[in-house]
Amino acid sequence: MLVPQTRKPIQIWLNKGLALFSPSTIDENEQQVLxxxxxxxxxxxxxxxxxxxYKGQVILVNxxxxxxxxxxxxxxxxQALYKDYKDxxxxxxxSNESPAxxxxxxxxxxxxxxxxxxTTASPEVFDVTSIPRTFLIDKSGHVIIDKTGAANWSSKEVRKTLDEILGEEI
Incomplete structure (x- = not known):
């Protein structure tokens, strides 16, 4: 039996295990376009x-x-991905929670x-029914990654994908 106070920390710990995996890219012929x-x-x-x-830029929406x-x-x-790619x-x-x-x-x-x-309805591509849900959109609006659930967003695979769509040397 779980004590209510221990429930959330245990869930976070279990999800950290799931967050070790990198999200996959979507096959080009199956990508939605924003x-x-x-x-x-x-x-x-x-x-x-x-x-x-931000149209025409690479966008990550979480x-x-x-x-x-x-x-x-x-x-x-x-945070690690943001630190390295924020520019x-x-x-x-x-988040729909209070700003405070x-x-x-x-x-x-x-x-x-x-x-x-x-403050307004999100674009149709962002049909979110559970969280976390993350979308990686390339410069032409293609949804390259659409991931529901925890993932490792600082993985080599994600960084390689970002470098490719940014047009940088790998």
Whole structure:
């Protein structure tokens, strides 16, 4: 029998095991394409952004929550990827929680990325029914990775994929 206070830490620990695996890319003929970039989000610091501003860039969109054990388990790898690619990739972390709760979580964990809350409906491609859910979109709008559940986002495979779609030497 699990004591309620031990449930979340155990779930996070189990999901960290799952987060050791790298997400897979989608075969080119099965990739969806993001065509409608109009999506307004509000940052935890209060600024508004429209995904339209990032059209033509490589974008990583992650739907998450502070209470979600798989989300928490994959966040260290997200932070590592963000640290190394923040100047080359647009990172959009999306949570429906209050900005105060999200910012408190980010501060406590030492995460340096910005998180956003949607203010308009998301594009159809982002049909999210469970979290974490992460999308990697190339410069032409192709969804290269669509992963539900925890993963290792700082893996060699993800970095190789990013370097390829960024057009950099591997």
């Amino acid at each position: 065509t409608d970039y109009h999506w307004v989000l509000k940052s935890t610091s209060g600024g508004l952004v429209n995904l339209e501003n 739907f998450w929550a502070t209470w979600c054990p798989p989300c928490i388990a994959e966040m260290p790898s997200m 080359k990739v647009t990172f959009v972390f999306v 709760d999200v910012q408190k979580f980010l501060n406590e964990k030492g995460y340096t990325f910005e998180s956003y809350r949607p």
